[in-house]
Each structure stands twice: as structure tokens, then as C-alpha cells.
Amino acid sequence: MNYSISFVDKISDVEEDKMTKDLVAYESAHGIDVNYKKFSIVLKDDKGSVLGILNAFTAFAEIYIDDIWIDTPHRGKGFGKKLLKELENHFQGKGFNNINLVTSAFQAPGFYEKCGFQAEFVRENIKNPKLTKTFFVKFFNDEVQTQGILKNQESGNATEKSCHPRQEIYFD
Template identity: 35%
Template sequence: MSGNRKILIGTNEEANAVRNKLIEFNSRHVPNGYYEEIHLCVKDDEGEMMAGLNSTICWNWMEIDILWVDDNHRGQGLGKRLLEEAEQMARAKHCTFIKLNTFSFQAPEFYKKYGYEEMAMIEDAPMGYRHYYFKKNLM
């Protein structure tokens, strides 16, 4: 073994390789594993993105990584439509729950309104704010 190992900043390609190696490892321990990225977006007639949702399905759940609505289009129901579409897709893929996280300056009340329950909260993450973790059972 060499004592000359360096830690480097990885590329996106290397990050994907790490993700795939972990998926491969997990699959050896949990048979019938499933992993799929699902990304949704709402565009206007000119093709400009108004809102989007990035998520991943792992085994029996969906994890929503990002739900974003452009400031000029908030309050028009786009976030609700994306969330409902993601929930329908999760059910169709036999997910039993959805999990996500959000900050106090983002949308904790929005998620509560649509049936997401707070599982955990971290104070001062970032400083002066709260970081919430939510879950919604689909079954």
C-alpha cells in the first residue's frame, strides 16, 4: 500500500461513478434494489422554465431533492402541481413514502399543507434559520 494518497476535488463524472459504486454495494445487501432519478419542470409558451422538481426513487421511497418555483410565478399553484405529479409517479413506482428537506426561509408550511410531517429539525443550519426534514406516507 502506498502512503502517497491524495484527496482531490472530484468531477461530476467521478461523482456519478461514486454514486454508482454505492448503488452497486447497496444492491448486494438489499436485493431487488431500485434507483431512478425523476426530474420535472414547468415551462411557459416560450420554453422558459418557471418551476422544477428534482427527485430520486430509492427502493421503496422517493426523495425530493429540489422543488423550485421562479419568484415571478409563485402563488400560481406550480409547486402544488409538481408535488402532486411527483406523488403520483412515486405511487406508480410502488413507493411507500416521500421524504424531503427544506429551510425555514423556504417552504416548511407549504409541505405541511400537503400532508408532509416533520421528522426532524436542526437549529442554526444555516445560522439563524432552521433545517427541516419531512416525510409523507403514501400508503
């Protein structure tokens, strides 16, 4: 069999559909629901100007934070903490196990510790310590985990679908 391997910026819709269907079939065969949904939480002032954005996704029983961005003039004013708190409040009680993220040493590891995240693992970069990665996690307390699990025919436990594709948050 002849084949080719190529790097691409984006796969075609047909390739994406084929891959997704096969991944979902594999996960389903193991009783797992991938539960993958991208979303953003947008923080705006009363004039509609964007102050910050949190980009994340759900996968299995976890919420993974991709990015938190606060507009430069508004940094250090507690807006990052407000975005994290909104994320926690939104998913609390909805069957998820944890919120997790990865940050570099030059970014904000101390910020996440102050917000109650625990360093789970550190991948040291000895050639460029600014790029040392810290993997953080924050578990939901006393949470019954229903996300990421397909409906159990015997117990009748169903997976909740509670994510919203886009959500705007306003603060007084």
C-alpha cells in the same frame, strides 16, 4: 501502504464505475436494489416557457426531492403544489414507501406542511436559525412496497422499474 486523499469536483468515469459496481454488489448481497435514478418534472406554460422545476431521485423505496424551483414572477400561484401533486400521482401505486425532503427555515417548511408532509426531525442551527433544517416525509397510503427489494426467488415478487429520466408536464 502509501496513499493520498484529495477533494475533487467530479470523480472520473472509471472511479464512478468501480464505486457503483461495488455498491450494487454490496446491496445485492443484502437483497437490496439501490434503484437510484435522477429525474426532473418540468412545468411550462402554453408558450413553452419554464415556470418551475422539481429535481428528485429514487433510492431504495423512497423518492427524495432535491429542489423545487418556481420562477419568481410565478411564485404563490400554486405551481409548487402542482409539481408535488404530479410527483405523487406518478409514483402512487408503484411500490414506493415515501417521498422525503429537507428544507431550511428560510425556505418553505410551512408550504410542505400544507401539502401534507410531516416533519420527521428538526436539526436546529442556533448560530443561524434561518439555516435550521426540517426533514419532511409523506408516506404512500396502503402501498405494497416492492421498490428497493431484489426479486425474491421464493415468492417471485419483482421490482418494478418505472422511473423516467426526464418528464415534461403541461397544465391547461
